[in-house]
Amino acid sequence: MYKLLDQTKLQKFVWRDSDGAQIPFYLDNTDYQQFVRDIKSGAQLNDAEGNPITGSALTTFLETLP
Amino acid sequence: MATYGQLNADNLTSSTGGVISPNITSLRNRIINGAMVIDQRNAGASVTPSGTGKSYLIDRWCYLSSQTSKFAFQQNAGSVTPPNGFINYLGATSQSAYTVGSSDYFLLSQYIEGLNVADLGWGTSNAKSVTFSFWAYSSLTGNFGLTINNNNNYYYPYLYSIPVANTWTYITVTIPGPTSGTWLTTNGQGIAIQFSLGAGSSLVGTSGTWTSTGYLGATGQVNVVGTNGATFYITGVQLEVGTQATSFDYRPYGTELALCQRYYETSYYPGYVVPTNACPNYVHISIGNASQSYVGAAGAGNAQTTGYVYYRVNKRIQAPTVVTYSYSASTTGVASKGWTGADLSASTAIVNNTASFGFSIYNNSGSTATVDGFSIMIHYTSYAEL
Numbered sequence: 087m088y089k090l091l092d093q094t095k096l097q098k099f100v101w102r103d104s105d106g107a108q109i110p111f112y113l114d115n116t117d118y119q120q121f122v123r124d125i126k127s128g129a130q131l132n133d134a135e136g137n138p139i140t141g142s143a144l145t146t147f148l149e150t151l152p
Numbered sequence: 153m154a155t156y157g158q159l160n161a162d163n164l165t166s167s168t169g170g171v172i173s174p175n176i177t178s179l180r181n182r183i184i185n186g187a188m189v190i191d192q193r194n195a196g197a198s199v200t201p202s203g204t205g206k207s208y209l210i211d212r213w214c215y216l217s218s219q220t221s222k223f224a225f226q227q228n229a230g231s232v233t234p235p236n237g238f239i240n241y242l243g244a245t246s247q248s249a250y251t252v253g254s255s256d257y258f259l260l261s262q263y264i265e266g267l268n269v270a271d272l273g274w275g276t277s278n279a280k281s282v283t284f285s286f287w288a289y290s291s292l293t294g295n296f297g298l299t300i301n302n303n304n305n306y307y308y309p310y311l312y313s314i315p316v317a318n319t320w321t322y323i324t325v326t327i328p329g330p331t332s333g334t335w336l337t338t339n340g341q342g343i344a345i346q347f348s349l350g351a352g353s354s355l356v357g358t359s360g361t362w363t364s365t366g367y368l369g370a371t372g373q374v375n376v377v378g379t380n381g382a383t384f385y386i387t388g389v390q391l392e393v394g395t396q397a398t399s400f401d402y403r404p405y406g407t408e409l410a411l412c413q414r415y416y417e418t419s420y421y422p423g424y425v426v427p428t429n430a431c432p433n434y435v436h437i438s439i440g441n442a443s444q445s446y447v448g449a450a451g452a453g454n455a456q457t458t459g460y461v462y463y464r465v466n467k468r469i470q471a472p473t474v475v476t477y478s479y480s481a482s483t484t485g486v487a488s489k490g491w492t493g494a495d496l497s498a499s500t501a502i503v504n505n506t507a508s509f510g511f512s513i514y515n516n517s518g519s520t521a522t523v524d525g526f527s528i529m530i531h532y533t534s535y536a537e538l
Contacts, residue, residue, distance in 0.1 A: 091502060091516070092502070092516055095504060095505075096505070097471070097504075097505050097506065099502075099503060099506075101485070105475060105484070106475050106476075106477075106484020106485055107473050107474070107475050107535070108473065108474050108475065108476070108485070108502065108503040108506075109473045110471040110472075110473070110503075110506050112469070112470060112471035114339070114340070114469040114470065114471075115469055115471055115472065115473060115536075116206070116537060116538065117473040117535060118473075120205060
């Protein structure tokens with residue numbers, strides 16, 4: 087499970103619950119690559135407040151990823 | 153008058169395996185941590201990967217499988233005597249008697265960065281041959297499998313024999329340079345070296361032949377995963393240009409550690425498992441005026457960057473993953489007070505910026521956290537593996 091961290095920063099990050107990793111949105115980062123694969127295959131993504139991102143909101147989010 | 157002789161020989165062979173080469177550190181071995189000396193993550197402790205994604209074990213060596221929890225891995229597992237000239241090995245122990253399905257795979261791998269094998273010319277008409285050598289030890293006997301590939305469209309399965317159980321066997325394999333396939337020469341994945349601890353019938357191919365089929369093992373190989381308690385140990389792993397194995401390129405510890413740190417670095421001192429509570433090798437960050445809270449939702453410190461950590465070695469990529477830990481309880485994303493070491497509240501060590509040379513942290517707790525000793529302290533890991 088993942089949680090978005092503050093998306094107003096210059097660099098955007100996601101928090102991985104399993105180990106507390108702070109993963110930047112960066113294509114060469116293999117953790118980021120895995121994050122994208124996980125989310126596309128149904129892993130849960132929460133916003134910074136802990137609310138699940140689903141449906142059209144998730145689709146829109148995926149479209150904005152690098 | 154001094155006289156000088158001449159030694160005429162094709163090569164000089166070491167009694168412990170391989171052709172003797174000049175006693176210099178040449179970095180001719182493209183494998184990093186081939187002697188299994190560096191274990192920044194686990195400090196010699198056993199790990200049993202519970203997922204199917206890549207799990208890094210000792211430095212630069214990872215496990216990838218289609219089934220969870222089938223192997224335990226440990227530096228010097230089973231405490232057998234390593235081959236002469238070595239003090240460490242990486243051990244895998246099967247956790248069950250698993251019947252391998254046709255599409256199953258169990259791989260102990262090292263991914264070599266493309267920049268470190270660019271001179272091989274693989275995928276071109278000038279492709280150079282390489283020789284792969286290592287020591288292997290198993291409770292099982294027979295033919296074992298490995299594959300060398302680009303993890304994309306070109307694979308070289310190979311069978312090698314361990315004829316005697318629980319005895320170190322020196323293996324050498326000369327591999328003709330592939331003139332086809334897409335082989336990265338960037339900071340991406342260049343060559344994958346994979347020891348197959350099990351592979352299904354659809355994933356094994358003819359030994360000693362380059363193919364575009366994605367084989368992850370060799371036809372006729374022993375599946376270590378199929379025997380409960382079976383062991384498989386390796387050390388002295390070397391990949392070098394040429395058609396002969398030379399003696400192991402044993403590099404100074406500091407050099408090997410630095411090579412590993414291009415891909416993974418931690419503040420924990422060697423010998424401490426990541427994370428360890430109250431490990432004294434912490435990062436101490438001065439934050440200025442002790443009378444101020446260093447952070448605070450209502451104060452000047454709100455969302456303020458509180459410190460910067462410079463790596464000892466620049467990382468492979470521009471933006472590595474970072475995990476921050478508190479000093480006292482090893483809580484992720486949390487900083488500790490610099491004088492007492494008491495942990496602050498959640499989200500007091502959130503990464504603000506990650507770069508190849510370091511990272512900054514800031515407070516994102518939403519509330520004031522007063523420090524002491526003019527400072528905070530954290531532990532960290534940085535991950536830039538392939």
